[in-house]
Amino acid sequence: MNTNLAHADSAPNPATAPLLELHDIRKRFGGTVALAGVTLSIAPGEVHGLIGENGAGKSTLIKVLCGIVKPDSGVIALAGEAYSPHSPRDAKARGVQVVHQEFNLLPFLSVAENIFIEHLPRNALGVVKRRDMNTRARAALDAIGLKDIDVRWPVERLGIAHRQLVEVARALMTESRVLILDEPTATLTSRETERLFAIIDDLRRRGVSIIFVSHHLDEVFRLCDRVTVLRNGETVTSRRIGATTQDELVRAMVGQQLQKEMTHSIESSARSETVLSLVNFRHTESPHEDGVSFDLHKGEILGIAGLVGSGRTELLRAIFAAEPPLSGTLLRDGKPMSLRSPRDAIRAGIGFVTEDRKEEGLILSMPIAANVTMASLADVSRHGLLDQRAENALTEKLGVDLKLKYGGPGKNASTLSGGNQQKVVLAKWLARKPEILLLDEPTRGVDVGAKAEIYALIRRLAERGLALLVVSSELPELMTLCDRIMVMSQHRIVGSLRRADFSEEKILTYAYQGEKRQTGH
Structure with a gap:
């Protein structure tokens, strides 16, 4: 079955002028090169896949587009005009909206309050019109199929998958020209994913351009019109989906054929x-x-x-x-x-690698070594005192076993990519045997x-x-x-x-x- 037929009728015309253009975008953080020359263009109504290994530059590029990070050089144009947002609010005002992989919801506020957090409906006295807010929030959730969630519930009551969909509902409340979805299906099952894809197809038909960031190549091939591969902070290739294969994209991402390991x-x-x-x-x-x-x-x-x-x-x-x-x-x-x-x-x-590594698996503000040994402190202590040399040695040994890419045992866990953070969680339990x-x-x-x-x-x-x-x-x-x-x-x-x-x-x-x-x- 040709997975591209689902959106063939609504695919953008290649001759259409791009809505968003990036040329040679570069960014350094101290001695670290985050972006080394990213170039891509996106047409109106196009779903454009953005893929690459963790550390390839995807997150930094998203931060540039939504006004969190200012690039050192390069040119960005939106609808033919120079685009250089000073803040996320500025980016939203220009019609560029992001649904981040990391949740930006406030757990102690209600679902409705989170959806309208930036534009709460108020009366002439400045009092929040809660009935109006709840009614509009209800409509927003119904539109994406979340009929079983009470908008008055605090967000902390929701599971991770439902929180992700609330993030999507919030983004859709603002009229967008460009919508960036960063790993939007990471917490969703097949049913929730199908629901999201239907929303994306509707946005495509309305002319909204979508940047779809994903590690799931099957989703990229099913949903996207074109795909750009980043590696080491630069554009490796941009291709139409019908003119490439998953094996080719994997080789472009990692420089070696890992597909056999994924399916063996x-x-x-x-x-x-x-x-x-x-x-x-x-x-x-x-x-x-x-x-x-x-x-x-x-x-x-x-x-x-x-x-x-x-x-x-x-x-x-x-x-x-x-x-x-x-x-x-x-x-x-x-x-x-x-x-x-x-x-x-x-x-x-018994060991337990939880689904939410940032909240329950790691203490991001602590060193990698402390995270690795937190469940096995007795093994790296003498007479009740931590033996830091033993702790570092165990961390380095497990780091080699798990092919951990890190700056050293003393670096904070927050400095790691998602994949390496997950390896630290696994190392924590392997240390416990x-x-x-x-x-x-x-x-x-x-x-x-x-x-x-x-x-x-x-x-x-x-x-x-x-x-x-x-x-x-x-x-x-x-x-x-x-x-x-x-x-x-x-x-x-x-x-x-x-x-x-x-x-x-x-x-x-x-x-x-x-x-x-x-x-x-």
Whole structure:
């Protein structure tokens, strides 16, 4: 099937004058070259993919376009006029809007307040017209399919996927000529992604130009008209989607053919020995008394698929005792255990890579070494005092094992790219030497090279005998990595597949039919 046919009728005419033009954009931060010559153009109504490894310059380029960073040299034109925004507000006034990968929502404010934070509707006395605000916010959410969210809820009540869609709703409240979407599907499942794509297609038909930044090449090929590849801060190539292939783009991004690592599957390392069992295990969000039951074996990679709200993340958090279960039994090596806190889970040999590394996986303001050893301080301490030499040595060893790109153990975690931050989170648990590792969206927001390296690491861990429980919204990822895949819907397991039976169609059928059975539709 030609994935470009979906937008062929609305594709921009190549002869149309560009709406946005960038020529030889350069930027240095001290001795670091962030942009070394970026050139690209975007036509009205074009969806233009922007891809590249973490550190390629995508984030800096976005900051230039939205007025956060001023380039050292180069020319930008918007609708034929010089464009040099002094601030994000200035950029928005010119019709350039960004939905950032990192959320800019205020968790303690309501959904409606976040949507209208920059232009709250007020009466003549300056009092916020809340009824009007809530009504308009309701319409904005309905327009993107978020009918199950109360606009009066505080944002902190929402999951990551719903927060991302609220960001999109807020951006759409402002009339835009250019909309920049930075990894917009990183937290979304297939259903949410389809919803976003429909919105993008509508904007395309209305003549809005969209810069679509993504690590997911299948999405780029499905959605975009053209794609530009950045590497080491400069434009490597710009091509029409119909005139290139995924392999060509991967080689342009990383200079080597990593595609085989992304799709290579290996013989199962799973063994018959059961290391973790759940029997009628029910967490606080589950409405079902019978809960969840399954076994996890030594050396096995067991995947969990499901739609947003299916209970996958909540299940992992309950296993790790980050949230107390309501009922059921957890067995370790066949023996019942009672975990009252994450500390108990860690002592029982369980590690947990959460879906939100910045909030729960790392302390960004602390050194990389401190982040790596925070779960295993006893191993790098003497007589109760931290041995910094031992801490640095362990960090450097794990850095080599995980191919971590960093300036040294003493650098703050905030200085790292998304892929390298995720490697630090993984290093933290490897330092602890767990026997069971829970992974929630392990490659969310990382580039194609880092993703391949994380896949290889997960396989090596399984070969060493670790049992891994993996939640991912990317079905190809689960099908590449896992020995078995369980499908969750409405906090229950509604299907289970072994590798020989894997197919996206089967997984989605379980997920959607399970949801229909639970809702009665």
